[in-house]
Amino acid sequence: xxxxxxxxxxxxxxxxxxxxxxxxxxxxxxxxxxxxxxxxxxxxxxxxxxxxxxxxxxxxxxxxxxxxxxxxxxxxxxxxxxxxxxxxxxxxxxxxxxxxxxxxxxxxxxxxxxxxxxxxxxxxxxxxxxxxxxxxxxxxxxxxxxxxxxxxxxxxxxxxxxxxxxxxxxxxxxxxxxxxxxxxxxxxxxxxxxxxxxxxxxxxxxxxxxxxxxxxxxxxxxxxxxxxxxxxxxxxxxxxxx
Amino acid sequence: xxxxxxxxxxxxxxxxxxxxxxxxxxxxxxxxxxxxxxxxxxxxxxxxxxxxxxxxxxxxxxxxxxxxxxxxxxxxxxxxxxxxxxxxxxxxxxxxxxxxxxxxxxxxxxxxxxxxxxxxxxxxxxxxxxxxxxxxxxxxxxxxxxxxxxxxxxxxxxxxxxxxxxxxxxxxxxxxxxxxxxxxxxxxxxxxxxxxxxxxxxxxxxxxxxxxxxxxxxxxxxxxxxxxxxxxxxxxxxxxxxxxxx
Numbered sequence: 289x290x291x292x293x294x295x296x297x298x299x300x301x302x303x304x305x306x307x308x309x310x311x312x313x314x315x316x317x318x319x320x321x322x323x324x325x326x327x328x329x330x331x332x333x334x335x336x337x338x339x340x341x342x343x344x345x346x347x348x349x350x351x352x353x354x355x356x357x358x359x360x361x362x363x364x365x366x367x368x369x370x371x372x373x374x375x376x377x378x379x380x381x382x383x384x385x386x387x388x389x390x391x392x393x394x395x396x397x398x399x400x401x402x403x404x405x406x407x408x409x410x411x412x413x414x415x416x417x418x419x420x421x422x423x424x425x426x427x428x429x430x431x432x433x434x435x436x437x438x439x440x441x442x443x444x445x446x447x448x449x450x451x452x453x454x455x456x457x458x459x460x461x462x463x464x465x466x467x468x469x470x471x472x473x474x475x476x477x478x479x480x481x482x483x484x485x486x487x488x489x490x491x492x493x494x495x496x497x498x499x500x501x502x503x504x505x506x507x508x509x510x511x512x513x514x515x516x517x518x519x520x521x522x523x524x525x526x527x528x529x530x
Numbered sequence: 531x532x533x534x535x536x537x538x539x540x541x542x543x544x545x546x547x548x549x550x551x552x553x554x555x556x557x558x559x560x561x562x563x564x565x566x567x568x569x570x571x572x573x574x575x576x577x578x579x580x581x582x583x584x585x586x587x588x589x590x591x592x593x594x595x596x597x598x599x600x601x602x603x604x605x606x607x608x609x610x611x612x613x614x615x616x617x618x619x620x621x622x623x624x625x626x627x628x629x630x631x632x633x634x635x636x637x638x639x640x641x642x643x644x645x646x647x648x649x650x651x652x653x654x655x656x657x658x659x660x661x662x663x664x665x666x667x668x669x670x671x672x673x674x675x676x677x678x679x680x681x682x683x684x685x686x687x688x689x690x691x692x693x694x695x696x697x698x699x700x701x702x703x704x705x706x707x708x709x710x711x712x713x714x715x716x717x718x719x720x721x722x723x724x725x726x727x728x729x730x731x732x733x734x735x736x737x738x739x740x741x742x743x744x745x746x747x748x749x750x751x752x753x754x755x756x757x758x759x760x761x762x763x764x765x766x767x768x769x770x771x772x773x774x775x776x
Contacts, residue, residue: 478581483618484628486578487688488606488636497631501622501671 299366302421302453304390307362311338318342321349323372328352330514331365332521338364345375347401353377354510356518357391358384358525364392373401379408380506384525385418385450394423399432399465406436411503412443413526414450421453426469430461439469444476444502446495496526531556531696531727532597537588538752539576546572548752549588554696554727559718561730561738563763564749565771570731571615573749574700578612579605593695606632607639609695611688613702617681620672625684626654628672629691636692657690660720662713679710686717697721698729703737715740735763748774 292312293300300308317339321327323346331353333339337360345351349372357363369377377397385391391414397406412420422441443452454471476498484494500522507515532554539547546569554560564570575583577590579602590597597605620628633653634644645653658665663683673681682702689697702714718728718741730743738746738760746763748756748771756762756774766774 477618479618480620482578482580482602483614483620484632485602486580486606486612486614487628487632487692488603488639489628489632490603490635490639491601493631493635494603497623497627498620501620504622 298455299394299423302390302419302423303364303392304362307336307390308338308364311336311362314338314340316340316342319344319351321345321351321375323347323349326350326352328354330354330356330518333357333363333365334359336360336362338366340366341368343367343369343377345369345371345377347373347375350376351378352509353379353381354507354514354518355379355381355383355393356521356525357382357393359528360389360391361387362390364394366394367396369395369397369406371397371399371401371404371406374403375401376404377406378509379406379410380508380510381408381410381422382503382506382522383410383412383420383422384503384522385413385420386415386528387418388416389418390421391418392421392423396425396427397437399426399428399435399437399462401431402433402435404432404435406438408439408441409506409508410439410441411506412441412452413446413499413503414443414452415446417447417449417451419451419453421455422471423453423455423457424469425457425459426467427459428462428465428467432462433464435462435465435467437465437467440505441471442502442505443473444499445473446476446499496523499526531558531593532729533589533591535589535591537573537576537590538586539572540584540586541572541582545586546752547576550749550753551588552747552754554729556695556727557722557724558745559722559728559730559741559743561732561743561746561763562749562754563732563735563746563766563771566733568749569752570749571700574612574698574731577605577610577698578602603635604639606692606694607636611692611694611697613682613685613689613697613699615701615704617673617676617685619674619676621674623672625668625670625672626650629654629668629688632688633692653691654687657687660690661686661717663687678705679707682706682710682714683717686714689721690717695725696727696729698731700731701733702730703732703734711737712740735767738763
């Protein structure tokens with residue numbers, strides 16, 4: 289992480305390189321979940337900048353991470369996750385980009401021990417001329433037998449000028465694993481929008497409801513109080529984004 | 531209640547409605563029947579204001595106001611309800627949230643006070659019970675995983691909660707078994723009253739055995755070509771549309 293990345297670097301091809309230069313070099317923040325322990329964090333990213341987290345989850349440990357990324361001209365979060373024997377990593381991430389923002393999430397999940405599991409659910413909304421990108425790699429080592437990994441990325445573009453990039457990547461060296469991934473980029477469902485307005489919901493409110501519902505996949509499994517808090521924050525963020 | 535005068539409309543430059551004229555008075559139930567492609571669904575979408583359906587001529591007056599000048603949500607607030615042939619699934623939005631949002635948006639637009647949580651729950655419970663929709667389904671995402679019959683019941687529940695002056699029901703009877711057809715028919719009949727009107731759009735006479743209309747119209751090639759009383763349904767069923775139109 290010493291040389292400034294260029295457009296030729298796969299992991300930086302969608303970045304705002306002028307902004308990257310302002311924040312270079314990036315210090316790697318270590319996160320350790322000791323064996324057998326269960327941790328959960330919510331990361332709210334609102335200021336311009338780059339964060340790089342190196343997460344190590346010990347044998348039998350579990351880590352749930354929720355990311356709410358919005359409101360910054362340039363923002364990048366990179367997670368480098370190492371899963372040991374029987375460890376579990378769950379990521380739910382919401383990226384909201386508007387104006388001319390560039391919001392990036394890059395994950396590398398390494399299953400280095402057997403019986404580990406991981407799941408990334410990433411939902412992005414881009415309006416204006418914003419760019420939201422998700423680059424997600426799952427790497428299963430030869431020792432990573434019985435790995436159960438899944439990754440899902442979906443993005444909604446609110447305007448013609450908005451962009452979403454998806455780059456799922458699987459690298460598997462074990463022969464007895466389950467790895468699933470899916471990526472979809474689309475627009476708000478016009479049928480649902482018409483249905484809601486035909487029942488009396490004004491179009492702006494209908495769009496907000498549909499967008500919030502779309503994002504809520506990333507909050508799946510959180511307790512009710514946390515979900516409610518995040519839901520309120522998302523609603524406020526979407527109002528500023530609209 | 532509803533006055534449609536010489537209405538013409540097109541989709542993607544193709545004219546579908548070619549001078550449709552129809553008056554529905556308060557207290558009446560009208561049925562529109564017609565073959566595939568006659569313009570039945572187009573009529574319902576034009577009335578509800580769906581994007582892509584362009585009115586090229588004529589007028590629609592609803593309760594004394596120009597309906598076509600209003601946006602879809604304003605038409606709903608004015609008291610128009612469209613029951614869809616294929617109700618849409620909305621993942622992540624619960625039925626209850628959807629309906630409460632809709633009801634309160636309508637009330638706000640009409641200058642009325644919003645329904646409180648308790649008041650709304652009472653309305654929702656009563657409507658669901660009346661139409662045999664398990665209340666649990668009200669908590670689920672709108673229409674998601676619902677069977678065809680359950681979706682149509684849900685349309686009726688929505689109609690009962692929103693209490694429109696006029697319901698336009700587009701093939702609400704299609705895909706229903708006999709039991710569901712009865713429930714849906716009861717739902718429609720339960721909305722009959724001197725201040726309300728219903729426009730049923732259907733392919734089959736079956737529904738009209740349960741919801742007996744005051745008038746039946748035959749829609750062919752974008753126009754009403756024939757009108758009659760309730761007895762017309764059986765005649766159509768026996769002789770077909772072309773014989774009647776000839």
